[in-house]
Amino acid sequence: MANTFTTKGLTKTYGEGAAAVHALRGVDLEIPKGEIVVLLGPSGSGKSTLLNIIGGLDRATSGQALFEDQDLTAMSDRDLTLYRRDHVGFVFQFYNLMPSLTARENVELVTEIADDPMDVATALSMVGLGDRMDHFPAQMSGGEQQRVAIARAIAKNPNVLFCDEPTGALDSKTGRAVLHVLNDVNAKLGATVLIVTHAAATAGMAHRVIHFADGAIRSVKTNAHRLSPDEIAW
């Protein structure tokens, strides 16, 4: 199967000289299409940095990162914007919804600029919010807000969904619900899902688990048997 992402000798260094921080020290990685991949590791291990680079939010210091056959490290800012617009969905720990837009409108924000978006109601139904479309973020719980964020991320029919600590601010019940949604999105839309998390238990639902430490990959493991989110110990 073709890879969604391929990286070769990817490095990222913040600062210079003695103060330099090496966030990534030469990462070689292949992420096949359609998998759920969980990136685990302590704070500062480089997992978020990797996600930011292959998500088109940040630039590598050296090395190469390919999305399918496009070289992300060679793209201009404008091309990276178009890459994010057309191919990538993001889900963040703090939801990052527009407080001034309703759930429906937050999703429409994306469908209005996407090439081949899904129906807004469908996206919200997939996350179980078909009946709360006209509520503003302030009128929703954290779990509901995160599900709107996921609906917003998937509504463009993305090739890849990036989730940075998607359950970090949620309790176990709503956290599980969110993971169910991510599982469904992967299964139904075939999108590659990358989840960065501290919660090691989440790894149970992944096709592939990548361990990070000190800016490098320590291990890559594939799960022979994937757990359902309900089976995950929280």
Place this chain on the structure above:
Amino acid sequence: MTALDHKLMRDLWRIKGQAGAIAAVVAVGVTLLVMMSGLLTSLENTRATYYQQYRLADIFAPVTRAPLRELETLKAIPGVASVEGRLQGSALIDMPGQPLPVRAVAVSLPPYRAPNLNDLYLTQGRLLRPGRTEEVVVLKSFANAHDLELGDEISATMYGARRSFVIVGFAQSPEFLFTVAPGEYVPDDARFAAIWMNLDAMAAAYDLDGAFNEALISLERGAQPQAVIDAVDAVLNRYGGQGAYARKDHMSDRFVSEEIGGLRATSVAVPPIFMGVAAFLLYIVITRMVQSEREQIGLIKAFGYSDVEVGLHYFKMVVFIAVVGAGFGCVFGIWAGRAMAGVYQSVYHFPFLVFGVDPTSFVVGVAVSVVSASTGGIFVLRRVFALTPAVAMRPPAPTDFSRTGALNDRLKGWLDQPSRMVLRRIFRNPGRVFGAVIGIAVGMGLSSAQMSVMSGFDDTLDLTFGVIDRSDVAVTFFEPMSQDTVFALKHQPGVIEVEPIRAVGAVLRNGLNSYRGSVTGLVENARLNRAVHKDMSDIAMPETGIVLAKSLADILGIGPGDVLQVEVLEGRRPILQVPVASIAETLLGAPAFMRMETLNALMREQGRVSGAYMRIDSDAFPDLIDQLKDMPSVGGVTRREDARAAMQKLMDSGAGAMRYVMAAIAGIITFGIVYNTARIAFGEQSRDLASLRVIGFTLGETAFVLLGELAIVVLLALPLGVGIGFYLSTLIAAGFSTDLYQIPTAFRPEAFGMAGAAVIVASVLSGWLVKRDIDRVDLVATLKTRE
């Protein structure tokens, strides 16, 4: 320094751009306040010192010819401290290379002593030697205007005879701060001269041996001027007294007073606007800061700091910005006041400057800044107090926009999401948007009003010299002449049209209101110098009754149909009761008009004229001037274009110059508000904007969400600014208007267009500055923080 104070300093450093912008607005307000009050204090001190040191008379009593012994009678009037009798007469000075002779007043100096009153300040050369009838001292401002030097000879026509003089000295005098030729309204250094001569030379030239024709009187402390004036008039009446008047009615002093009054009006009106704007800006900036630091506030409170201590921390920040701004304002204000006072010193012809700083202006400036800033701060404190540690440390709930949900149905369908974000933010914070709209509108209003007033000055000129006065040349006679003189003028070379006038000095009285001016008799259907209605149509001179300028009617509090008392100051000095026939539109001076025949009949001086307006063939002008100079009756010739230029010059200097400063400053506050509005919007939305960028919005699309609000604020502010500008322009024009000239207000599209364009430029510039920050925003960092 406590830990909180360290935080204070670092916070201030972090918001240094905004803090600096706000401090600058405060500083501008305080600068204006300190500058204007320092300037006013300096001008008033200087004037008072000058008058005192050079003994300017309290009362001036012109008379036709009074014997010297009556000076003793005047001295005996209760309340009179000292008396000086002198001679003065009008003269025409021939300036080499100038076609027109210059009108002048000649004033006598007593031999062997300095005058008791109205002394001169000799700037160069020496005073007159006794017995030297050919020596003169010349007013310095006139000498400067014509590059005269000591030893130069000038020739003057006095009482029809031409005489030559040698200049031995240049002087300034407190009675000639402004020199206005008789029959004109506007001072002009070049076109009016004062010369001082020995008493006996004067007496010979004007045939006034053993007499005086002006008494100068100073008063004892506490004396009633009006009582003394009445007593003086009683003494001088039989000698042709023209009515004594107080110093405040003296043309020169009146002019200075009007100018100082104009400055005072501005100094009271403008600084509060800046303070209001600064308070508003502080409020929105600090509110925003408290909102973004709610966690820190909760934490500090959790440590055990009290509400008051935490509140004080933010309050200090407000006060610090206000005090720094006010401090700079005081320093700049002193500096600017000193610079401006120097300018005014030369405009007003003060020989020296007593620079004064009004210490109360510092106190007022700092106090007003702190109080207005604190008013903004108090609202901030309420927010700080309302935060409990537990609430503050929880992540903030998303801002609630559900109240704006009513818009939903109407928004649906025709607005995309970014537009909805912009609109909902506006409806979420209508108060803040309203404040920004008002602030920008006021700034725009202030600058458009200043520009309106500038064109108002032009209208004054156009109306006066284009509509009312359509002559080319005005001639005045030494004394009232017969109609024959008019015929003589008609036969001069190049004269196309001649229109005689009869002007008599008079005190116009309506109850307690009075005005010392003159009544001008016009021919029934005057064409060259007219009275006009508001719609610029002619007012035909009625057979009976008087036509008053609007400004004069306002001073007197009188309207058509009322009866005005006219106390004529010439000839038989009749006291007349004349009905007011109509009100004329004039912008220069405060004239009163009657039909010439009627006026002469009331004076019992049939067929007398005191001057004439003429239309001439401009090619014949030099020949005509030569002829006029040889007519002994001609006391002065004024070319309309010279009078217009003098008026223009006056309006570009003095109080008029202040309007340029004001227009520039108004631009600064407009920019301050626009920039802060954009900055705050960026601060509040940086996370949303980063999210939009992450989702795949381009920089331009993201900027739309940020700057859309600013655009709407500006669009709302523009029409409001026009309204405020129009209102302010009427206020400012009224402040600048004096009884010497009026500034009309009218809607001036070009002024508002310019001011509006300035607002738009400020917005585009602010938008560009803030948009650069969107380009630089660290997407990752912004998304990782909780706000």
